Amino acid sequence: MKFAHFNFNVLDLEKSLDFYDKALGLKPVREKNASDGSFKLVYLGDGKTNFQLELTWLRDRTEKYNLGECEFHLALVADNYEEVYKKHKEMGxxxxxxxxxxxxxxxxxxGYWIEILPEKR
Incomplete structure (x- = not known):
């Protein structure tokens, strides 16, 4: 067994793609489109590992997702932690x-939480 991907459902796919690119440098590596246009899956990669974040967009979804108490998160390691931290502060x-x-x-x-960790020192 090995990890393949993790999924976040998103309301506005273009807004999410822009966020993940600008905030974390994650880029689309593959996608799947429903033949009837009812959904789109976009898999994002970091260019360094095989792990992928799947963004799922559902055409008929209009309400924000209920994330409960958000007691889950995705974590990424930043090799330039201080620089990334400053960028994220500026982005608010x-x-x-x-x-x-x-x-x-x-x-x-x-509303998904993403943990940013420094490279082990």
């Missing part, structure tokens, strides 16, 4: 910081 997307352990979280357009 940092929602929680834990300075004592040296991590922080950002939020995407749909």
């Amino acid at each position: 997307i940092v929602i929680f910081e834990n300075e004592s352990i040296g991590i922080y979280f950002i939020v995407d357009p749909d």
Whole structure:
């Protein structure tokens, strides 16, 4: 067994693609489109690992997704942590910081939390 991908359902696919590109440098690596146009899956990659984030867009979905208490998150390691942190602060997307352990979280357009970790020192 090995990891393949993780999924986030998104309301506005173009807004999400723009966010993941600008905030995290994640780029589309493949996609699937329903023959009837009812859904689109876009898989994002970091260009360094095989792990992918699947963004699922449903044509008929108009309401924000209920993420509950958001007791889950995706985590990424930044090899240029201080630079990325500054960028995320300027973008206004940092929602929680834990300075004592040296991590922080950002939020995407749909409310998903993403943890940013420094490279192990």
